[in-house]
Amino acid sequence: MPSRIGRRRPVTYLLGEPVDDYPAYAPESQRGHALRITEIGEPVLHTPARTVTEFSTPELARLIDDMFATMDVAEGVGLAAPQVGVDLRVFVYDLTDDRGDRHVGAVVNPQLEMDLEADPETEDEGCLSVPGAYVPLVRPGGATIRGVDQNGGPVQLEATGYLARCFIHEAQHLDGVLYWDHLTPEQQADALRQRDEQRADVLANRHEIALELEKTPPEYPKEPAGAK
Template sequence: MKRPIILHPDPRLKKTSDPVTDLSDDLRDLADEMLSTMYDAPGIGLAAPQVGVLTRLIVLDCVKADDEPPRPLIMFNPEIVAASDTLNTYEEGCLSIPDQFADVTRPAEVDVRWIDRDGNEQREGMDGLWATCVQHEIDHLDGKLFIDYLKPLKRQLITRKMQKLKRERARA
């Protein structure tokens, strides 16, 4: 089942998500629905707050090449345990802020720990687009959006565009 994606500005996108303490079938179903929603959007990452659930859960798949098999990752309670001093700048976008993009600088490499859908602890080093995406999605769990990294004027401009988009969609 595809879930509706919340658009900025929305107070739920600014809240800190609760840790997963019991990995239930409902949470596994939510993760599967989030993957389906993300692929349909289309996007490369989605956090539970973006579908209105304040739980520490993200999904991502940064494989873009058609000749490579998809690599969907479901992460419960993801956390960055180490980050490189080297930085990368990527043009980021967000499914909750459609059609708006901006350069964001983040650590180029991160070491991430999480619980998978079977309840097993996983740990992986990520770089490039994967590192950027996982940091972007974990930010969502802490109530932070990519536009929070921008200068106030640019952030306000994007927020005004989003308010206009929400008004237009409400009228349709």
């Protein structure tokens, strides 16, 4: 029998804490409704979001549930509240890193600190608000998020690699900054070309996944609501 030395089981971290027996879809996703994802050019995406001042409310819990469901229907790994049309400082995430570990959570009023001393990393990056477009983008290799959970409890998350990229992407959404804003004019033109070519197929796929997950598919306009 081959040796098991050196093997490790992947770990699931819920807001940075290891948990056992976590479901394939977060409980929030199972409860939530799939919403339309706002698209580049819509004002809510390009305006800083408001600080959350009330915690442990049904409204905040419902928003987080719906964000998880919307993210899963769109096959995303992160989603910010402005992407469902809500100008509040909230983001959710559910991703598997390069080690096979899963990271899940919802962060309220996040403050981002990028580790500028970490080696920068260049990876293809996309955004659910620019459906179908992926462009190489340099990001810092590490980041720290400080904020609170939906009940107002403190949260501090350290991240490297793919997780750090996700945190940076989502936290910047809440300042009205998209990955798009870091691209050269040529890259922006390429992203819009990809979006125009892929959008219909991406939205059709979201429709099918919503049905598979027993969610009512959100309705999207034929042309992007914020078309540039």
